[in-house]
Amino acid sequence: MVANAERPHAILVLTGAGVSADSGVATFRGPDGLWEGHRVEDVATPEAFRRDPDLVHAFYDARRAKLETVQPNAAHQALARLDAEWPGELLIVTQNVDDLHERGGARRLLHLHGELKRGWCLGCGERFAWEGEMGAVAVCPSCDTAGKVRPDIVWFGEMPYEMERIDAALQRCDLFVSIGTSGAVYPAAGFVQTALYCGARCLEMNLEPSQGSIFFHETRLGRAAELVPAWVEELLGG
Numbered sequence: 001m002v003a004n005a006e007r008p009h010a011i012l013v014l015t016g017a018g019v020s021a022d023s024g025v026a027t028f029r030g031p032d033g034l035w036e037g038h039r040v041e042d043v044a045t046p047e048a049f050r051r052d053p054d055l056v057h058a059f060y061d062a063r064r065a066k067l068e069t070v071q072p073n074a075a076h077q078a079l080a081r082l083d084a085e086w087p088g089e090l091l092i093v094t095q096n097v098d099d100l101h102e103r104g105g106a107r108r109l110l111h112l113h114g115e116l117k118r119g120w121c122l123g124c125g126e127r128f129a130w131e132g133e134m135g136a137v138a139v140c141p142s143c144d145t146a147g148k149v150r151p152d153i154v155w156f157g158e159m160p161y162e163m164e165r166i167d168a169a170l171q172r173c174d175l176f177v178s179i180g181t182s183g184a185v186y187p188a189a190g191f192v193q194t195a196l197y198c199g200a201r202c203l204e205m206n207l208e209p210s211q212g213s214i215f216f217h218e219t220r221l222g223r224a225a226e227l228v229p230a231w232v233e234e235l236l237g238g
């Protein structure tokens, strides 16, 4: 257990694809630079969606279907325990578009890059929960228009969600913890610098040092499913 004098009050946890890797969800940046066989520009930009909506829908439909076959792992569960038991401020910011944090039980959570299980109608502007296939002919449950619904995912060139709330939490936190992210995609990759500048202790847990590793006071290398439960136990005590 962490001694009272060293105990942080406000914690901000940033998670990336590495936290879901132990559940069998593929990470983004393999050694070949491809994303499940696709170039990022072909499936994760607004231009790609305008050019070939069928391809983009097929890509996200497959990822949404994959969610039905995977379960939260010990890292998601440990973060849910932290959420339930941490008496101070906590915000879990995930870059992941899967729903494994919420299925693991986390509540103080936000999705910076959107969610596979949400849709966004480009006709009426509504955003809504979505289950199953979307496809290019999906009908908006709000305005009943077909063919205008897109996955509610933040693509390259688009503005991530809830940045004001995240920025305020980054400025207030006294412990910033980054788990399972390569630190390759901004603005999330820059969160550590804001937290550091505002005086937070910064801890990284990842399989390998991330691109922003030098900014962390401490880096723990290994699998999230092992490192995160041990860290939460350390923080909360037996």
Ligand code: OAD
Residues within 6 Å of the ligand: 015, 016, 017, 018, 019, 021, 022, 027, 028, 029, 030, 044, 095, 096, 113, 154, 155, 156, 179, 180, 181, 182, 183, 184, 185, 205, 206, 207, 208, 210, 222, 223, 224, 225
């Ligand atoms: P990446 O695929 O870039 O990085 C995943 C990181 O997790 C790597 O540094 C791996 O070493 C590490 N890792 C892999 N398995 C792990 C394990 N079992 N335990 C701990 N760490 C492990 O994924 P992100 O950093 O999340 O954006 O990528 C950021 C964004 O890039 C994504 O949110 C996505 C993508 O483009 C959008 O879709 C908008």
